[in-house]
Amino acid sequence: MIKKLGIIGVCLLVLAITISCEKDFNDIGTNIVNNGQFSTGSFPLELEITPIDLDEVRADNIGIGSLREYWLGVYNSGDYKTIEASFVSQLTVPANFSLDDKLSIDDTTDESKKVDSVFTLDYVYLKIPYTAVNTRATGDSEPKFRLDSVLGNESIATKINVYRNNTFLNTLDPSNPAQSNKFLSNQIYEKANSAEVLNDKGEAYDFTPKAKDTILPLERKLSNGNVYNDTIKIVDNATKRITTPFIRIQLDRNKMKELFWDKRKDVEFETAAAFNDYFRGVIVEASGNDGSMVPLQLGSNAALDIYYTITTFEKKEGQTNLSVKDTLPRTYSFAFNGVKNSIYKMTPATNATPAENFKIQGTAGTMAQVKVLGLNLNDADAINELKGDSNNNNIDDLTELDVDNNNYLDLKELAELRKIRGAKLLINDASLGFYVNQEISKDTALVPQRLFLYQNKDDGNAPAQLTDAYREIALFGGSLQNADKKPEKYLFRITDYISDLFDGSANDFSSLVLKVYNSPTDDAIKNNQIDENVSSRNWNPRGVTLLNGNTANGEKKAVLKISFSKEKN
Structure with missing residues (x-):
């Protein structure tokens, strides 16, 4: 976390020439020696924390390829907003979808090629x-998995309905095609045919997460109506071993026959553009007051699958009737591709936030503004450490800096110390800590593993990274710290940011914002380049209750603690 190290590092190593380095008297870390020329100390800065409650976050994959997680289901924790998590996605037409379903025996004079192939539609599934995590041990005869990050009550079924999306999903902004489009998590999508449900028999799918759902048994049919059994599974092509369990939602065969199967030779399926205009994707919608929610990765194996059977017939030499030559189970997979967006429908928490607490929840857009109220001028210990009398008039310079007479010195007022004292105040460390309310947030698996802090520039219109987020990545922090297997606190070190304000390198004293960290969109360095803009994307539904800066929270109240060194007169 070294700033201007080239000159200052030499100054520290060679103490005899410290005075000659006054012009580079800046932040150099926490290892300042308290000697005859410097004294050290620390003081807490009071914080004013105000909840921020947005109606939406950004939840599409435009510009980033894919979200790390798409959630499906209902999560009702009681202490945080209830979330009904759904998604919308375009589909991709498989390359061979326009294949002829019948080659007549009369189309060739080659006896060996006189084969009829008849295609029979069996089922359509999402x-x-x-x-999931593979827990299969050596010697296990059956696949074993553990579902990762299931939230909520797995014993309560969630209703899942599938609709045909009628809203055109465009990657470019229709009002300004030179700009990328965006879809927020509360986007309303038009459902085709008066919100006609595509589920089998028009009935909602009762969803409860099951790690054992690794095989889908199907009873398939030959063209003559005879039945045979098949199983669908997701396997590794090399080992043929099952790689993951999967959700299977059966769609209405007759509706999908009309929408897809019977039209596969038509112009709507000739190009991707034509298809995306004809069938604008699926809406997979969860609803309910309680249940469970699971993270999904809508990669190559996520698809709308059309299962069909090819029955091939041949006319053998010397025979006039056709006989069955082969039975071929096949699948057309319409992969989830193109524009995808998470949809979050939220209702208020059941339990009220306790006094002197505040909540943070990712997908719900629940954040907090953190304003540095400043140094309380009634804090005698801190005043004694900082005060000075540069004019030798027996007047405490700190009280003169309180221009708004609120009995606090905010960051801007404290930064004026450099003008009064010749820039002889060195910030060694600035740490911002938030303690967890362990009576509410008890389980480390249910709280965010990391929070994120950024600067709320231009009243929130230009959210920006703090300099520590890219200059001091290893020290910036924000990760959850546990104590006795319980969530304890989140700690940020913003020394570089505070030092820049105190030494005049920066002059934007905008408030800060605390939110749930979202990987990788909140990272300040992307593709080896610094990105100072902060995105509103978030796909982490977890929440945490934190103690605010009120004195009622005692030693666990939220504060910005600054450690400093100053040159003695």
Whole structure:
């Protein structure tokens, strides 16, 4: 976390020439020696924390390829907003979808090629892989998995309905095609045919997460009506071993026959553009007051699958009737591709936030503004450490800096110390800590593993990275710290940011914002380049209750603690 190290590092190593380095008296870390020329100390800065409650976050894949997680289901924790998590996605037409379903025996004079092939539509399913951990041990005869990050009550079924989306999903902004489009999590999508449900028999699918759902048994048919059994599974092509369990939602065969199967020779399926205009994707919608929610990765194995059977017939030499030559089970997979967006429908929390607490929740857009109220001028210990009398008039310079007479010195007022004292105040460390309310947020698996802090520039219109987020990545922090297997606190070190304000390198004293960290969109360095803009994307539904800066929270109240060194007169 070294700033201007080239000159200052030499100054520290050679103490005899410290005075000659006054012009580079800046932040150099926490290892300042308290010697005859410097004294050290620390003081807490009071914070004013105000909840921010947005109606939406950004949840599409435009510009980033894919979200790390798409959630499906209902999560009702009681202490945070209830989330009904759904998604919308375009589909991709498989390359061979316009294949002829019949080659007549009369189309060739080659006796060996006189084969009839008849295609029979069996089923249509949505196949959506879980995010799962393989727990299969050596010697296990059956596949074993553990579902990752299931939230909520797995014993309560969530209703899932599938609709045909009628809203055109465009990657470019229709009002300004030179700009990328965006879809927020509360986007309303028009459902085709008066919100006609595509589920089998028009009935909602009762969803409860099951790690054992690794095989889908199907009873398939030959062209003559005879039945045979088949199984669908997701396997590794090399080992043929099952790689993951998956959700399977059966769609209405007759509706999908009309929409897809019977039209596969038509112009709507000739190009991707034509298809995306004809069939604008699927809306997979969860609803309910309670249940469970799971993370999904809508990659190559997530698809709308059309299962069909090819029955091939041949006319053998010397025979006049056709006989069955082969039975071929096949699948047309319409992969979830193109524009995808998470949809979050939220209702208020059941339990009220306790006094002197505040909540943070990712997908719900629940954040907090953190304003540095400043140094309380009634804090005698801090005043004694900082005060000075540069004019030798027995007047405490700090009280003169309180221009708004609120009995606090905010960051801007404290920064004026450099003008009064010749820039002889060195910020060694600035740490911002938030303690967890362990009575509410008890489970480390249910709280965010990391929070994120950024600067709310231009009243929130230009959210920006703090300099520590890219200059001091290893020290910036924000990760959850546990104590006795319980969530304890989140700690940020913003020394570089505070030092820049105190030494005049920066002059934007905008408030800060605390939110749930979202990987990788919140990272300040992307593709080896600094990106100072902060995105509103978030796909982490977890929440945490934190103690605010009120004195009622005692030693666990939220504060910005600054450690400093100053040159003695």
